[in-house]
Amino acid sequence: xxxxxxxxxxxxxxxxxxxxxxxDKALVSYGECMVSIKDEHxxxxxxxxxxxxxxxxxxxNRVKISASCGGRGSCGYCKVQVSAGGGxxxxxxxxxxxxxxxxxxxxxxxxxKVKEDIRLFIPDLLTSVKAMAKSGTFDTRLRWTFxxxxxxxxxxxxxxxxKLARSEQTVMESIVEKYAAERGAIMPVLQEINEKYKYxxxxxxxxxxxxxxxxxxxxxxIATFYNAFSLKPRGKYTIAVCTGTACxxxxxxxxxxxxxxxxxxxTGETTPERQFSLSAVRCIGCCxxxxxxxxxxxxxxxxxxxKIPEIVEIYRGK
Amino acid sequence: xxxLVTIFIAAILTHNITLVYLLGMCPYIxxxxxxxxxxxxxxxxxxxxxxxxxxxxxxxxxxxVPTGSDFLAFIVFIIVIAASVQLVEMIMERxxxxxxxxxxxxxxxxxxxxxVLAVSLFLILRSYDFITSMVFSLGTSVGFxxxxxxVAAIYEKLELVGDIPKGLKGPGxxxxxxxxxxxxxxxxxxxxxxx
Numbered sequence: 337x338x339x340x341x342x343x344x345x346x347x348x349x350x351x352x353x354x355x356x357x358x359x360d361k362a363l364v365s366y367g368e369c370m371v372s373i374k375d376e377h378x379x380x381x382x383x384x385x386x387x388x389x390x391x392x393x394x395x396x397n398r399v400k401i402s403a404s405c406g407g408r409g410s411c412g413y414c415k416v417q418v419s420a421g422g423g424x425x426x427x428x429x430x431x432x433x434x435x436x437x438x439x440x441x442x443x444x445x446x447x448x449k450v451k452e453d454i455r456l457f458i459p460d461l462l463t464s465v466k467a468m469a470k471s472g473t474f475d476t477r478l479r480w481t482f483x484x485x486x487x488x489x490x491x492x493x494x495x496x497x498x499k500l501a502r503s504e505q506t507v508m509e510s511i512v513e514k515y516a517a518e519r520g521a522i523m524p525v526l527q528e529i530n531e532k533y534k535y536x537x538x539x540x541x542x543x544x545x546x547x548x549x550x551x552x553x554x555x556x557x558i559a560t561f562y563n564a565f566s567l568k569p570r571g572k573y574t575i576a577v578c579t580g581t582a583c584x585x586x587x588x589x590x591x592x593x594x595x596x597x598x599x600x601x602x603t604g605e606t607t608p609e610r611q612f613s614l615s616a617v618r619c620i621g622c623c624x625x626x627x628x629x630x631x632x633x634x635x636x637x638x639x640x641x642x643k644i645p646e647i648v649e650i651y652r653g654k
Numbered sequence: 655x656x657x658l659v660t661i662f663i664a665a666i667l668t669h670n671i672t673l674v675y676l677l678g679m680c681p682y683i684x685x686x687x688x689x690x691x692x693x694x695x696x697x698x699x700x701x702x703x704x705x706x707x708x709x710x711x712x713x714x715x716x717x718x719v720p721t722g723s724d725f726l727a728f729i730v731f732i733i734v735i736a737a738s739v740q741l742v743e744m745i746m747e748r749x750x751x752x753x754x755x756x757x758x759x760x761x762x763x764x765x766x767x768x769x770v771l772a773v774s775l776f777l778i779l780r781s782y783d784f785i786t787s788m789v790f791s792l793g794t795s796v797g798f799x800x801x802x803x804x805v806a807a808i809y810e811k812l813e814l815v816g817d818i819p820k821g822l823k824g825p826g827x828x829x830x831x832x833x834x835x836x837x838x839x840x841x842x843x844x845x846x847x848x849x
Contacts, residue, residue, distance in 0.1 A: 341723030348717070348730055352737045359741055363748045424755045 369421075370453040373399060376460050384450050390416070391446040401458060407446035414445040417457040422448050464490055507532065508540055512547045522550055522558060526565060534610075535566045563617075571606045571613035573631050573651045575599075580619025582626040591627050592616055594644050611652060658789045664846040665793025671769055672801040673836040678769035682802055682832075683825050685760075687813075692806035696799025698760040700792065703773050705742065706735045707791035710774040711784055724778075731774045739765045769798055780848070790848075805831050 366386025371393055373380050384393035391407045391414055405411035412432030418441045425433065429444045448454075468474035468490060478492045511528045515521035525544060529536055536559050545552040559565045577583075577592045592614075596602055599612050606613040622628050625637025631651055636643070671677050685695045710731050718724045743761055746754040754761070764770060773794050777787045808831050812818055818827050 338722070340721045341726055344717060344721045344723045345726055345730070348713070349733065352733060356737055356740060359744050363744045423751070426755070 366451045369450045371397075371450065372453075372455045374455075374457045376463075386450055386452075388450055389446055390422075390443075390448040390450055390454065390456075393450055394445055399458065400460075400462070401445060402462070403446060405446075409444060409447050412444060415442050416445045416448075417441050417459070418443050418448065419455045419457060421452045421454040422456075423451065461490075504540065505543070508543055509547065512544060516548075522548065522555065526555070526559060530565055534572065535568060535570045538567070566613075569606055569610055571610050573611065573654075574613045574615060575647075576615050576617045576620070576630045577603075578618075578620045578622075578626070578628045578630075579616045580623065580626075582619070582623035583628055586627040588616075588627045590641070591629065591639050591644070594641055595629075595648075598644055598648050612648070658786060660846050661786060661848055662789050662793040664848045665790050666797040666800060667839065667842040668846055669794075669848060670797040670801060670839055671772065671794045672798050673832065673839045675772070676836075677772050678767050678798060681760075681763060681767055682798075682805075683828050686802045686805040686828055687809055687824075689803065689806045689810055691760075692802040693799070694756065695760045695763075696795075696802055698764055699767065699769065699798055700795040702735075702739060702742070702761070702764045702767075703770050703791050703795040704788065706731075706738055706770055707773050707777060707787055708784075709734055709738055711777055711782075711787050714778055727775070727778060731771055735770050735774070736765050769794070801832075801835070804835055808835075 364387045368383050369386045371382055371384045371390070373394075380399075382393075382397045384390075384397075389407060391401070391403055394401050395403075401414050401416070403411065403414040405413075407414070409428045415432070415437070422441070422443050425438065425443060426447050429447050432444060433442050465474060474480075474490075475492075480490050480492055508529070511525055511532075514528075515525050518524075522544075525548070526536060529540055529544070533540070541555050541559070542552060544550070545555055559567060575595060577588060577595060579588045579592065583591075592603060595614055599607055599614055601607055601612075601614055603614050603616050617630075620628065620630060620635075622635060622637060625635070627639045628635060628637045629639055629647075630636070631647065636647055665671075668674070672679075672682055681695060686692050713730060713734060714724065714727060718726060718730065739761065743754070746761070773791045776794075777790065780790075782790060805828060809828060812827065812831075822830070
């Protein structure tokens with residue numbers, strides 16, 4: 337039996353262990369640090385050993401904080417607002433902490449190391465949820481989020497893509513049904529939807545795609561190709577300023593600029609109350625009336641600057 | 655000198671550790687979605703690979719070989735790698751916190767990156783001397799960084815176009831890109847060679 341390899345192995349292990357232990361002692365000690373905590377009920381202070389994680393310091397001092405993963409940074413429950421002395425946010429925390437929270441200095445207590453005096457605020461989530469449950473305002477079917485303002489509160493998460501209302505659903509279904517027998521009927525369906533809403537709302541298109549078994553990408557392709565369709569809300573009246581050659585020579589650019597100023601929007605945009613949309617189009621074939629505009633189907637020719645406010649007024653009330 | 659240059663070039667191109675040996679796939683696939691994370695990981699790998707290769711070479715030739723216990727190389731290397739990364743992290747946390755936060759999560763991740771172990775083992779298999787070892791480990795880690803940065807740049811472009819099929823998003827498309835780049839790297843094949 338040769339024992340040298342065993343000895344060598346043990347020797348290496350011992351040396352490494354000692355090295356790490358010494359380094360740990362020498363490098364990761366920050367003395368005693370002061371931790372001051374504020375919550376809805378008051379303030380408290382205690383001393384913590386430097387180098388420990390904030391979570392272990394909090395637990396050792398019987399501060400109520402939830403941490404279901406036990407401080408491994410995988411549950412994201414131990415959120416605290418650090419107002420001083422937490423250092424930079426770590427990459428391990430980034431996935432749990434949103435933009436808003438970041439601004440308020442939210443950190444995961446299990447990832448913050450106590451290196452200096454720390455001041456923090458721990459929102460009492462559990463008590464607020466309990467109070468809400470008692471008063472019957474907490475609906476477990478909704479998703480809730482925590483609003484971190486000066487008076488923290490719990491609010492439902494707003495839904496990003498609202499489902500179609502029942503009435504809209506039937507409108508859409510009736511349109512789809514009308515053309516169900518025809519092949520390639522997507523165009524008339526889109527046209528009717530466009531007529532109804534003045535644009536193509538995304539949730540409606542998704543339902544159309546499902547009911548007609550046409551890929552959404554195909555619908556998107558059609559909807560973006562034709563000028564008549566828009567994916568953004570459009571106004572009740574679309575003011576189209578002709579910028580064809582004849583109109584251009586007669587000063588269409590100035591007309592367009594004047595409309596922009598009058599309506600307070602840029603070309604391609606819609607006024608907030610959805611009354612007007614403004615667009616620039618190519619020749620519409622009435623060069624004799626240049627400079628010419630159309631409002632929906634109506635043509636207004638021989639435009640002058642003076643006429644612009646008048647035209648806007650005519651359609652504003654309609 | 656000529657041999658050193660040959661080894662350096664070969665380690666980057668013809669014997670690229672990622673694209674030819676297909677080692678270190680886990681961090682490679684996970685971190686090659688963004689150019690700057692890929693770059694950060696690359697720099698961290700260069701640093702750790704150089705450091706551990708030097709330590710492991712010394713331990714192997716000064717301790718393990720003379721005592722006839724060179725069969726312990728695998729286990730000793732792993733322990734040394736883990737310990738040295740730990741040590742480096744402690745030192746950085748204390749003295750260079752800014753540098754540490756810029757390395758972020760990559761440094762501890764590297765402990766389990768098989769490229770680090772592979773480089774140390776290659777040094778022994780090919781019985782390099784110390785200088786050659788250093789050049790080889792630099793070349794290898796630069797090769798890893800090169801592969802990651804290449805793929806990350808392509809992936810960023812692809813995402814911008816946004817036409818990646820649903821089933822291929824993420825790792826799928828990265829593996830396909832890797833395959834095509836690896837094919838391209840085969841073209842370097844006859845240029846230089848080590849062993």
